[in-house]
Amino acid sequence: MIKENQRLLNHINLATDILILFLSFPIGFWIRFAFFPGIITIGLSTYTAMGAVYTAIQLFVFAALGMYQSYRQTPLRVELQRLFESVALVVALLLGTLYVGWGVHFSRGALAIIFAMILGLLSVKRFLLRRALRFARQKGYNQKHIVLVGNGHLAAKYLNEIRKDAELGYTVIGYVSLKEDKTKNGLTWLGSFEQLEDVLEGHHPDEVISAVELKDFGRTPGIIEACESAGIKLSIIPFYADYMPSNPQFDTLNGIPLLNIRRIPLDNYANAFLKRTMDIVGSVILLVVTSPIMLFCAIGVKLSSPGPVIFKQQRVGRNKQLFYIYKFRSMRINDSEDTAWSTNEDSRRTKFGTFMRKLSLDEFPQFWNVLKGDMSLVGPRPEIPHYVDQFKKEVPLYMVKHQVRPGITGWAQIHGFRGDTSIQGRIEHDIYYIENWSIWLDIQILFSTVFKGKFVNDER
Numbered sequence: 001m002i003k004e005n006q007r008l009l010n011h012i013n014l015a016t017d018i019l020i021l022f023l024s025f026p027i028g029f030w031i032r033f034a035f036f037p038g039i040i041t042i043g044l045s046t047y048t049a050m051g052a053v054y055t056a057i058q059l060f061v062f063a064a065l066g067m068y069q070s071y072r073q074t075p076l077r078v079e080l081q082r083l084f085e086s087v088a089l090v091v092a093l094l095l096g097t098l099y100v101g102w103g104v105h106f107s108r109g110a111l112a113i114i115f116a117m118i119l120g121l122l123s124v125k126r127f128l129l130r131r132a133l134r135f136a137r138q139k140g141y142n143q144k145h146i147v148l149v150g151n152g153h154l155a156a157k158y159l160n161e162i163r164k165d166a167e168l169g170y171t172v173i174g175y176v177s178l179k180e181d182k183t184k185n186g187l188t189w190l191g192s193f194e195q196l197e198d199v200l201e202g203h204h205p206d207e208v209i210s211a212v213e214l215k216d217f218g219r220t221p222g223i224i225e226a227c228e229s230a231g232i233k234l235s236i237i238p239f240y241a242d243y244m245p246s247n248p249q250f251d252t253l254n255g256i257p258l259l260n261i262r263r264i265p266l267d268n269y270a271n272a273f274l275k276r277t278m279d280i281v282g283s284v285i286l287l288v289v290t291s292p293i294m295l296f297c298a299i300g301v302k303l304s305s306p307g308p309v310i311f312k313q314q315r316v317g318r319n320k321q322l323f324y325i326y327k328f329r330s331m332r333i334n335d336s337e338d339t340a341w342s343t344n345e346d347s348r349r350t351k352f353g354t355f356m357r358k359l360s361l362d363e364f365p366q367f368w369n370v371l372k373g374d375m376s377l378v379g380p381r382p383e384i385p386h387y388v389d390q391f392k393k394e395v396p397l398y399m400v401k402h403q404v405r406p407g408i409t410g411w412a413q414i415h416g417f418r419g420d421t422s423i424q425g426r427i428e429h430d431i432y433y434i435e436n437w438s439i440w441l442d443i444q445i446l447f448s449t450v451f452k453g454k455f456v457n458d459e460r
Helices: 002-035 044-064 076-102 108-138 153-163 193-203 214-230 269-289 291-304 351-359 366-372 385-394 398-403 423-435 439-452
Strands: 144-149 170-176 189-191 207-210 233-236 249-253 256-260 310-316 322-328 376-378 407-409
Touching (some): 002 108, 044 076, 076 439, 144 153, 144 193, 269 291, 269 376, 291 351, 310 385, 376 439, 398 423
Parallel strands (some): 207 233
């Protein structure tokens, strides 16, 4: 089944990587000196020899970092990030050895062309390979065949996820449970828990997914034993999965595994420093660049209706600390600005305010909030205390968002959760961002915000 296909794909992936890595050196050498003539101090044979050494080291690092494992469930951005990090690591080691250890001086232009080719071609190849595999999976090829153990809400949740994304290429053969349930979405009942080993021997699935509920948790040792006896990979969805992070981390205490229920990358000092540095530099640049626009908005607000230019409102920030958020006032002064939810058709809004909100110009003063440290360029949107008190009782995990600085834009906003939209959906996206933060994710969100026009519009 998938095992044979995966081996073939791995061989193709490895072979194309070898070609790209090795051939980039002679081709890069030719491009450098054919199009930009200069004195050749080191010949083609030396570049080719270095290409062979580099290829061997780079392939070893790729393998060590899991670059040749299945990326079926991994986003492309994560794969490309690992690709960039591994190439950068080997390039740094190789150049350091050449210049410091051996004193060999290659053409800087040639090396720049070579490594740009390597990164570019490997990235494009992986993108095209994913597109080809997704197309094949949509057509029913390259499927991973699954036996599902359990028939409760966890099993239903798993089924829903793989069915709504056919490009993942998962096919559920059927399910195993205490007894047949004919309401289970047309799945075939394969047998009871006690028959699992026979089911596996008869169907030879690629993987077993155990999604048993708490009441059946005592059957887990038998499920593990059956899978190990049949030599089939087992993945377990814990009955407490609804409370787990998307990327669980484990510690150990004298051999006892300890699950960290909430891992936040920004708790790491280096990550926090990097993000704060980007916030400071970015907010200073944006304050300078947008100052003419802000002057125009200030004049427009002042002329549109009586009242202050800046709308100042209390919000709940990191660690539940209160702060004042700043915006250009887009509404007439009213008594419900701290409790009433703004909608797309709001009678309180001025004509100039509607214009600003359409272009998200009213959000620009928040660059000052970022510079002060109350907010970040990217993060969960901050809410006013009135709604925090309400939502923390109604929405599961709502308060998790307050473990990081709030942002001007965020993962939820670029996915359409802005203004009067689902709070549950917004929180799910906020938690994903918090648990999967990286500087590359922040850059992706900022680019999506600018080029897709998905700024926030959530004034209360």
